[in-house]
Amino acid sequence: MKDVYLFSGFLGSGKTSMLTDVIRQLKEANLKPAVIMNELGKLPFDSQAVEEDVPLKEMLEGCICCSGAEKTEAQIQSLLHDQEFDVLIIETTGAAHPVEALDAVYSPLFADKLNIKGIVTVADSRLWLNRSNLTPQVRSLFMEQIRHAHLLLANKTDLLTESEQAQVVYELQGFNAKAFILQTTNGRVPLKLLQNIQSTARVSKDDIVTARIGESFNLGSRLIRFDTSFTQEQFENWVRSLPDTVYRMKGYVPIEGIKNPMLFQYAYGMVQWLPEYIKMEPNLVIIGENINTLEII
Structure with missing residues (x-):
């Protein structure tokens, strides 16, 4: 079984910074990562941050969800067939809804080969405080990415005062009480914390297996x-x-x-x-x- 992490977060929140640091930690732990990276534009700007020795699949000009789901399945199938890796990280575009993205990566074709550890959402702490300034559609997506997270990074806390930091954590806990919330700068998250999350339970008709850390997440x-x-x-x-x-x-x-x-x-x-x-x-x-x-x- 390959562990899979889905990195979510709004545009400019710090997902790619988190990705590069997590890749570094995985290598130091002698674990081989692979990456699927989704970008909205025609050029793979963010994927340039991924080192050449890391298997990488790119999804350009589109969303990992909806119409791109079949392409994503094909990319995962290709990685499973052609590459040796221990951990798969899927970085979604900032415009992706986490439910759609999870749907795209959890295909019945390879559900028995992947262990979906969870959705890790990076939230820009200042943007959270100023979310009322966003358009209703953008604000809704921003909130949905946060609401469905299993691990939530309150990023860019260095730009806030101590009272603002406390306000962000208090409000995020009220909005998604089941996620572990970590205050971060530059998207830094300890690998051990990632490894301790578990979003899904494997269930058959006659056998229910509870999530490893014993908690029932919202998604x-x-x-x-x-x-x-x-x-x-x-x-x-x-x-x-x-x-x-x-x-x-x-x-x-x-x-x-x-x-x-x-x-x-x-x-x-x-x-x-x-x-x-x-x-x-x-x-x-x-x-x-x-x-x-x-x-x-």
Whole structure:
């Protein structure tokens, strides 16, 4: 199993500074990192910070989420097939929603090969204090990146007074009470702290495995393995019974009378079925909040 960290954070928050320092610490610990880096523009400016001996995949002119999800899956598949590495770091663009990004990297194709440790969000502390000046859409994205973090870095604290630093920590704790909050400058985070986070529980129909550090985070993933077939009506009735806190589902569902499990995708209430011409493993990945208590079909 390869450990995977998803680095999130608004534009200019300090994600790349954190990335370069974490790579340094991994190497010092004799762990080999690999990186997938997403950038909005046509030129890979940020990826120039990654040393040449680190396997790197770049996603230019787009988002790691939504339409780029399939490309991201292909990049991960390529890394797993062609490269030797211990830890995969995925740095999302500052415009990426963390749920979308997690959906892109937690494909049922390789869910049993990756251990998603968690979302690490870097927040610009001064921007947090001045968030009321942002447009509603930008402010919403900024807040969502913070709300879904498993580890939250209150960065650039050197630009604040002591009272402002205390205010930032107090407000962030109130907004995301389940994240560990670390005050930082230059995005410095100890490797040990990263290694101690765990966002998801591995779950099958008959076996629930709790997260290693024993806490239930607000956003996580659940892997379901099917050993029986369903009708589409049965399966969709189950989907409709799920709470709104289930954001994404993606996988291969065995349907009665159909030779191969069908590709099933769900996003915010919308369901899609597609035929699959290769026999895929009957696995389904669920992404959402408090999903370990869901009744499985």
